[in-house]
Amino acid sequence: MIHYISGGQRSGKTDYAIQQALLLSERPVYLATSRIWDEDHNARITLHKKNRDARWENIEEEKEISKLLLANxxxxxDCVTLWLTNFFVDNNYDADLALAAAKKEFDAFIQQDFNLIIISNEIGMGVHASTEGGRKFADLQGWMNQYIAQQADKATLIVSGLPLTLK
Structure with a gap:
């Protein structure tokens, strides 16, 4: 089962995803994909870690999520946006190369028999990016979100902490 959850920054996506995971398992896995970019980002990561109790298995993997054995x-x-950032940066800000690499990795990852709850951001719903790199990344994010949503069994948009079922 793939449940895709998207929404804006601070919309409540992570809290909702955690609730959904705990309905499915007493011992879920939290797969964090972020690199630590600066002190503010490190503080956010630390806060996320503190919000998860001992029921959670925590795994950190920046890009190669398909190598993880998570069957059953x-x-x-958490989350596609940060995971895609790693592909975007590592491919010299080439959105086409980043998208191809991310799709290939995602396709390999979802071959496992597991319940997967995917968190992503709808960054294209905000202010139009003022830089070329920002616009390229917003396009990349939108394309990958569409790709994941098409393969998901369930899709939920979170707005102001409220889940809206899309699929």
Whole structure:
């Protein structure tokens, strides 16, 4: 089962995903994909870690999520935006190369038999990016979100902490 959850920054996506995972498993996996970019980002990561109790298995993997053996588990992947950032940066800000690499990795990852709850951001719903790199990344994010949503069994948009069922 793939449950895709998207929404804006601070919309309540992670809290909702955690609730959904705990309904499916007493021992879910939290798969964090972020690199630590600066002190503010490190503080956010630390806060996320503190919000998860001992029921959670925590795994950190920046890009190669398909190498993880997670069969028969419930996994929260947090998040597509940070995971895509790693592909974008590592491919010299080439959105086409980043998208191809991310799709290939995602396709390999979802071959496992598991419950997967995927968190992503709808960054294209905000202010139009003022830089070329920002616009390229917003396009990349939108394309990958569409790709994941098409393969998901369930899709939920979170707005102001409220889940809206899309699929």
């Amino acid at each position: 588990k419930t996994v929260v992947l």
